[in-house]
Amino acid sequence: MKGKKIILGISGSIAAYKAASLSRLLIKCGAEVQVLMTPAATDFITPLTLSTLSKRPVFSKVSSEEGWNNHVELGLWADAMIIAPATATTLAKLANGLCDNVITAVYLSARCPVFFAPAMDVDMWKHPATQRNVQQLQSYGNHLIPVGHGELASGLVGEGRMAEPEDIVAHLQAFFAKKTDFTGKKVVITAGPTYEPLDPVRFIGNRSSGKMGVAIAEVLADRGAKVRLVLGPSKLMPVHPNIELIRVQTAQQMYEAATHNFEQQHIGILAAAVADYRPIDVADKKIKKKSDKLSIALEKTPDIAASLGKVKQKGQLLIGFALETNNELDNAKGKLERKNFDFIVLNSLRDKGAGFNHDTNKITILHRSGEVKAFDLKSKTAVAADIVNEIREL
Ligand code: PMT
Numbered sequence: 001m002k003g004k005k006i007i008l009g010i011s012g013s014i015a016a017y018k019a020a021s022l023s024r025l026l027i028k029c030g031a032e033v034q035v036l037m038t039p040a041a042t043d044f045i046t047p048l049t050l051s052t053l054s055k056r057p058v059f060s061k062v063s064s065e066e067g068w069n070n071h072v073e074l075g076l077w078a079d080a081m082i083i084a085p086a087t088a089t090t091l092a093k094l095a096n097g098l099c100d101n102v103i104t105a106v107y108l109s110a111r112c113p114v115f116f117a118p119a120m121d122v123d124m125w126k127h128p129a130t131q132r133n134v135q136q137l138q139s140y141g142n143h144l145i146p147v148g149h150g151e152l153a154s155g156l157v158g159e160g161r162m163a164e165p166e167d168i169v170a171h172l173q174a175f176f177a178k179k180t181d182f183t184g185k186k187v188v189i190t191a192g193p194t195y196e197p198l199d200p201v202r203f204i205g206n207r208s209s210g211k212m213g214v215a216i217a218e219v220l221a222d223r224g225a226k227v228r229l230v231l232g233p234s235k236l237m238p239v240h241p242n243i244e245l246i247r248v249q250t251a252q253q254m255y256e257a258a259t260h261n262f263e264q265q266h267i268g269i270l271a272a273a274v275a276d277y278r279p280i281d282v283a284d285k286k287i288k289k290k291s292d293k294l295s296i297a298l299e300k301t302p303d304i305a306a307s308l309g310k311v312k313q314k315g316q317l318l319i320g321f322a323l324e325t326n327n328e329l330d331n332a333k334g335k336l337e338r339k340n341f342d343f344i345v346l347n348s349l350r351d352k353g354a355g356f357n358h359d360t361n362k363i364t365i366l367h368r369s370g371e372v373k374a375f376d377l378k379s380k381t382a383v384a385a386d387i388v389n390e391i392r393e394l
Contacts, residue, residue: 001173002030007074007081007110009103010050012040014153015085015119015162020045022084022165023053029169034074036060036102038090059102071102075109080172083107084145085119085162088130094142095133113175117145117168122158141241145171181392183224186265189217190258190272190304192232194251198296199283206273207356210234212321213271215384217243223388228265230257232272251275251301258304262311267391269319270305271345273356277301309340317394319387320344323355332366342394343367345387353377365390 006026010019019041023033035050037060047058062071075081083090083103093104094116107114116137124130125147138144145168148161163171191213195203214236217229221242229238230246232254238245246261248254251274262268277298287294305320312318320341322332325348332346346364349355354362354377362377363386375386 001026001169001176004031004079004172004176005034005077006031006172007034007036007078007106007112008054009036009038009081009083009086009090009106010041010045011038011083011085011087011090011103012044013085013087013119013162014044016041016044018162018165019084020049020053022082022168023050025165025169026172027054029173032056034059034078036074036106038101038103040087062102062105071105072109074106076111078110078112080113080115080175081107081110082115082117082145082168082172084115084117084168086116087118088120088124088127088133091116091118091130091133091137095136114142115145115168115171115175116142117163118147118160119162120160121152121154122156122160125158125160135237135239138239139241143171143175178222180224182220182388185220185225185267186228187217187220187225187267187269188228188230188258188261188265189213189220189269190230190232190254190274191217192234192236193273194232194254194275194301195249196251196275196278196301197282198279199285199287201286204275204278205233206275208232208234208273209357210236211357211359211380212361212383213269214238215380216269216271216387219381219384219388225267228261230254230261230272232274251278251304255302255304255307259307259311262308262316265316267317267319268308268312269387270308271321272304273323274304275301303339305335305339305341309338312340317342317391319391322346323349325349329364329366329372332364336366336368341368343390351377363387 026033033054035054035058051058099105145163149159150161192210193206193208195205197203217227221227221240227243246257280297280299322335324331328348336344344366347354351362353360361383363375365373
């Protein structure tokens, strides 16, 4: 953070008092801090406090008695802009390009990375309008510093507290220290389940949430890779400027998207739980309950991994997964060879906290050389970082 020029935009929330310790911490880390305030923020904390801490004049208007505060110049000066607290109103203005105060004006002119730390009441935070604004800002490449959970100014308990100043500084430090070791690399990833329709109402599916594959996509995208994420029916909506999302439902659609995209990619990662069989006939009307037993004839779906393994060129890497319930190592080894993976990531349903839907996973990586590396139970983001580091080794 030493020598970094940071714009700290403060909007009108009770959490504005935390901006004083945030600016002090930033300065302690060696940053130069220029504070901007919305007029409402000055009701919660005085510009005098912040100018004393930051040792610079604080701007709360686009023009003041001293003249015009050049928002374009400020937008170009900064290495990062952080808006903390970011109220629901400020988020809505930023998401929609409104320009009616010094923060929104500088935001629109800024070429530097922008971070925002929302602060509001739990129901305001959960409102679809706020969530849409947050997603909109993320889709512009702005960085959300997640809200905390706890007691709020209203007395309600829930999500909506602004992150603590120490956490905000940690986010900035991690950003400036970030590796961009995958810049220039193109990656296709499959993730989530597939749904194979039986009739217009029912399908054969599985319990995959998409969390593992999405975590890998986000880690790679953060490290500079351009990612095409072929995602089966999952509730997740990853938003990242380096991730192109391709939504699919069935194994056939996932196969078409993955095979169509693989040729131009450096790396393929197959984290999806793909149905191995699908109904041969899909009824066009809801199947009625008649006899006591019902048999459904199934046929094999295309094996995406095996198809990509066959066309893999020199210089391309293909990474697979194996979800097992027994005889784990032998089953995974068989898949590693049959599907021509460069390595396979094994997770077993026998490990608590591993596999489907959990926020954590426990993996073992098996290489073609015979090397086997076992990892501890970790968050799926930390597991994704281990997998990405393993790819970097290759
Ligand atoms: O999505 P989450 O809830 O976070 O859960 C993550 C996960 C458990 C789904 C993930 O970590 C995982 O293990 N994915 C692979 C699950 C699986 O069903 O593996 P498999 O043993 O059936 O298949 C082996 C490999 O071939 C996998 O890379 C799979 O994507 C691929 N495959 C399988 C069948 C098929 N028709 N096409 C494929 O590409």
